[in-house]
Amino acid sequence: MKKIGIILMLVLGINQMLFAQDLVNKENGINKSVFETQTLPKRNYIEIQFGKKNEMKFWLKNLNDIKAIRNVDSLLNLFLADILPFNDSLSRPTADARKIQYYLTQETRNLQFKAYPAQEEVYTISKDKQIRAVKLRQDTVEFL
16 A cells, blocks of 8 residues: 555656746746756866865956966065055954955056954953854955
8 A cells, every 4th residue: 555655646746846946937937947057157267275264265357367366475465555544444453244345457456345244242241251243244355
């Protein structure tokens, strides 16, 4: 009896659309496959891990641009010189995660600052009853 029930479920289940699957695009009324893959633009980047969740990423339009970051030490020195005027505002401790994007073009260098507010607040209490906020998201610097 168990085998007949299982076979019946398999046969009926093949022809029925599952409740969680929405195969009709509501905007166009076009049937789409459940397993249709989306074509996303290919992104190339080089990631350098420093440990303790610290990392540096270099985003490249294509891999031929790797020649542009060959002298990464001079690129970092240029970035540090450009960010120096903002040091007083960046050195203030905060629970928010910050993201700095550094755009390099032939003519200009652009800095973009983004702050992501903490979704939750976590605190540690030390033995001497000092309360400190714990930062959950890491600060990020991206070279674009």
